Amino acid sequence: MSLFCHRIEVKSVQTAGIIIEYNPMHDGHLYLLEQVRAQLGADTAFVGVMSGNFVQRGDFALLRKHARARAAVESGVDLVLELPLPWAVASAERFARGGVEILSATGVVTHLAFGSECGDAAALERLAEALHCEAFPALLRRELERGDSFPAARQRALAQLTSPKDAALLSDPNNILGVEYCKALLQKKSAIRPLTVRRAGTPYHGTDLVGAQPSATLLRTLLRSGERDRALALMPPVVRRVYEAEEAAGRAPVFRENAERAMLARLRSMTEADFARLDEGREGLYRRLYETSRSACSIEALLDETKTRRYARTRLSRMVLWAYLGLEPAAFPRQVPYLRVLAANGRGRELLGRMRKCAGLPILTKPADVRELPPVAGELFRQEVRATDLYTLAYPDLFAAAGGTEWREGPVILP
Incomplete structure (x- = not known):
């Protein structure tokens, strides 16, 4: 019997959470939104938890966070909340845990939707349960002693608790992240249900176009190599417009x-x-x-x-x-102290209205309001301020790199 207890009351309208970077947003991301609506209903609302100006693989985001949040809302996401820096630039486990913590704290999310190479939520749940098993740490240590990489050692250890077929799913990056999402839901004993869609198009790290859907890696590679026009032609129209506006302002691309x-x-x-x-x-x-x-x-x-x-x-x-x-890992906060709004549309504002009655964390819409929160929240926000000031130094036009923008820029609010 699965350790996941899915007892959510069926409702006419569901709210799907997605943990995203959108670096940049592409047709594969739009495909996920379409497929989730096909499964949960056309009226499904979306809450995105998005990395800020730096991303999980330890790099600068191509576009600043408010621009990416705007593109997300114009593309169908209703509300975008920020995944704070200490979770956004951490291991897959911490990245997933932070995203799940935020989605759970909203009090309105019913499903966690994500893409995966396998498209099999049950298999990913089995792997999450195995990672949570008491026997797993000892098996992992034994495999690590053989001197192989951590991913290979983990896969061999899991094969002893599940099946080689299930364990082999951890060879693919989106499957790995999906397992971490399921594990984080399990650890929180969350009622949020995982929902995965099989990834289509160019593989996650692919730099050669497969089908009609490019990867974010391919788009960044084209921009970095000077093939701007080809990259823009592969972007969804909304993302292309946002990119061109940032480029005209001297803020893109950021490498x-x-x-x-x-x-x-x-x-x-x-x-x-x-x-x-x-x-x-x-x-x-x-x-x-x-x-x-x-x-x-x-x-x-x-x-x-x-x-x-x-x-x-x-x-x-x-x-x-x-x-x-x-940053120092030992000083990273243990828990997310607030829900910071980056962008919202009309439906997103309705979600915020509901969240103000049931959210498990304070909702931050105006930067100055962080001063009214506990010290840990203030310290985290000041950390974001320092990081953004360093991020802007990578703008193509240094005259656009004014400091202190975190204090001045509020959420992107759309109709």
Whole structure:
């Protein structure tokens, strides 16, 4: 019997939560919204929890968060809440946990919808239950002792608790994130039901167009290589308009390379002890990063030289980003302290009205209102302010990189 107890009362109108980066939004994301409405009903409302100006793989978002939130609402998402920085730039487990925590705290979400390579929610739930099993940590340690990568060790350990067929699903990135979503729901004993749609089109990391749906990776690759017109032609019209407006204002595209010298300067000014505070696994990885940072002349060269079979490149990218932003994993908050609104339409405002009666966390619409919240909320918001000020230094036009925008910019409100 599944440990998930799905006892949600069937209602005529459902509210689906989605945990998103939209970096940038593409046709595959629109396809997910369409498929969820096909399953739950045409009147399904959507609440998105979106990463801010930095994303989970340890990189700068292509477009600033308010622009991406606008594109989301103009494309069918009703309400966009921010996934705060310490969850947005963390491991898949923490990323998922933060998103689920926010969706649960709204008090209005009935389903968590996400894309996956397998399209099989039951299989992902089985893997989540196995990860939650008491026997799993010991099995994982035994497999790690063989010296392989963490993903490979985890997959072998899970195969002993489920089946090799189920465990093999963790070879695909969207399946991995889906399992983490299911695990977070399980740990919270949430009544929110997982709903997955099989991913179509170009694979998650694909840089060659498959079918009509490009990946976000492909769009970023085209923009980075100067193929702007081709990238824009592959974007949904709404996203293209938002991108062009940001580009005209000197705020797009944002790439890590634009801030590379500042990042390298930060790394070279750090001591070995500073690097040690970035190594949440305490496995000595920080020493490799510290030594390489003394001579590397680009972030890509730094990552290439530091990466090993055991340590994933994304983990190293996050450590470099933490260093640049002045983040330390040990100081990350344990719980999300508020629900910050980035964008909403008319229906989203109706959802907010309901949330004000049932939400488990305070709702932040005006930046200045954070001063009325507990100190942990204020410290988190100041962290967001500092991070955004550093993000804007990667704008193509530095004259657009005014500081303090977090205090001045409220939610995007659309009809």
